[in-house]
Amino acid sequence: MDFNKIGNIEEWESFYASNNSKDKIIFKFSPICPISFMAEKKFDSWVKNLNNAKEIEVAKVDVINSRSLSQLIEKQTNIRHESPQVIWLDKKGKVKWDANHYSITKGALDEQLTGEKVSFLRKIF
DSSP: OOOEEOOSHHHHHHHHHSOTTSEEEEEEEOTTOHHHHHHHHHHHHHHHTOOTTSOEEEEEEETTTTHHHHHHHHHHHTOOOOSSEEEEEOTTSOEEEEEEGGGOOHHHHHHHHHOOOOOHHHHHO
16 A cells, blocks of 8 residues: 655645545654654564555654644644654544554554454554
8 A cells, every 4th residue: 555645734624635435544643753763664564564454554753854734634634733743534534543752552543443442452552
């Protein structure tokens, strides 16, 4: 699965308004933060292993180079800015789930994808 790299407000508005038949996942990160680096590796690995059964669009936002965009996302989603951060929007554009820092794990993402509870150990890795 490919990522949409969103770097400005116009790209965000296009992504946000596009295809109401898919959930949208936004990964916000700082390219200079070690916590963001580790969360991004986990997130990228999870996205890479998604099968096409679930219709999802994925975007990444560099919060250092796109501060005004990050602030707009915070305003539109009503989710306080964090980095790293995942914001999962349903098909109607409403926030379905969000996580930040060490809460961004394969298990937590799987739980949101399937709706099934994941064991504690699987959730933290």
